[in-house]
Amino acid sequence: MGVSNVKQWSRIVKEALDRAFFTAKFLCLLHVSNTYLCTVALAHGPSMLPTLNLSGDLILADRLSVRFGKVGPGDIVLVRSPQNPRKIITKRVVGMGGDRVTFSVDPKDSRRCETVVVPEGHVWIAGDNIYASTDSRNFGAVPYGLLQGKVFWRIWPPQGFGLLRHVNE
Amino acid sequence: MKCRRFGGKGEEDMGALSKLSQWRTLAREAAERTAILAKFLCILHVTNTYICTPTLVYGPSMLPTFNLTGDVLLVENLTVRMGKVRPGDVVLVRSPENPRKTVSKRILGMEGDRVTFMIDPKNSNRCQSVVIPKGHVWIQGDNIYASHDSRNFGPVPYGLIQGKVFFRVWPLNGFGSLRQ
Numbered sequence A: 001m002g003v004s005n006v007k008q009w010s011r012i013v014k015e016a017l018d019r020a021f022f023t024a025k026f027l028c029l030l031h032v033s034n035t036y037l038c039t040v041a042l043a044h045g046p047s048m049l050p051t052l053n054l055s056g057d058l059i060l061a062d063r064l065s066v067r068f069g070k071v072g073p074g075d076i077v078l079v080r081s082p083q084n085p086r087k088i089i090t091k092r093v094v095g096m097g098g099d100r101v102t103f104s105v106d107p108k109d110s111r112r113c114e115t116v117v118v119p120e121g122h123v124w125i126a127g128d129n130i131y132a133s134t135d136s137r138n139f140g141a142v143p144y145g146l147l148q149g150k151v152f153w154r155i156w157p158p159q160g161f162g163l164l165r166h167v168n169e
Numbered sequence B: 001m002k003c004r005r006f007g008g009k010g011e012e013d014m015g016a017l018s019k020l021s022q023w024r025t026l027a028r029e030a031a032e033r034t035a036i037l038a039k040f041l042c043i044l045h046v047t048n049t050y051i052c053t054p055t056l057v058y059g060p061s062m063l064p065t066f067n068l069t070g071d072v073l074l075v076e077n078l079t080v081r082m083g084k085v086r087p088g089d090v091v092l093v094r095s096p097e098n099p100r101k102t103v104s105k106r107i108l109g110m111e112g113d114r115v116t117f118m119i120d121p122k123n124s125n126r127c128q129s130v131v132i133p134k135g136h137v138w139i140q141g142d143n144i145y146a147s148h149d150s151r152n153f154g155p156v157p158y159g160l161i162q163g164k165v166f167f168r169v170w171p172l173n174g175f176g177s178l179r180q
Helices: A002-036 B009-050
Strands: A038-043 A057-062 A076-080 A088-095 A100-104 A113-117 A122-126 A147-156 B053-057 B071-076 B090-094 B102-109 B114-118 B127-131 B136-140 B161-170
Touching (some): A002 A038, A002 B009, A038 A088, B053 B161
Antiparallel strands (some): A038 A057, A076 A088, A076 A147, B053 B071, B090 B102, B102 B136
């Protein structure tokens, strides 16, 4: 009686361990592909209207473009905020290092413009909705090392499913 | 009565079948090797991200803490991700001037701190004082005469910190954890 109980238990334990290892390997693979290949992000807020919705869009961002330096003006990128390192924001790249960028300082109040040269190793990011966006006009050019991924596809809401267009300057 | 087919179509079939099974064995072996490699890289990545990773640092900017010709250090990034980095820690930072370069420096101030530093210690004694903005840190090399750091490019965003150095592995006479 006792021996058969032990045998049953050992079989159950072995099966549980097998399943646990399989799950661990799968999660590992998911984590690695999330870090090096492609990641899913939920973007919400008014700063990228009308491109991205106010209430939240699920977007896919690839990590290889950033790693290999294939990000350019017109791309939507995920950036770690220079003001709050725990926050990741979605903005569009307007200029790379060495470019000259012209922007209106406060579009609601005046039409005063300013021109800035983006330092080497930095990018200038701006939200599509310039009236409600905290971006490089507020905190200056951000170092390229803060870029987390380049957004290329929207998966939710379904009527917006598809490629997010690159905007030519 | 036995029939034997030799030559002609029979042997061609056998040849094609054996080649197919050879291919299949090769493919299966390749898939197994790839799976082992993928699992190994997975484990390497998880170790590097959640436990620690070794790195080689060289250059004059952190003398006398680190040697000129190169030290192998162990770096962990759990402290960075939890936001528990403090002034006095030696960290690896992605350079704000060249994103492909990672430098090792010491943190001298966190956000909100006021930092006083000598602009050009070789030539003059003039000092300057700066308040570090929100979300940024002030990094400086221990060897202020030969270091390109926040005195040149200003405070760097916290998000550029890649890891905190906690142990030296090589050279052996420096083996051990790093003192403040």
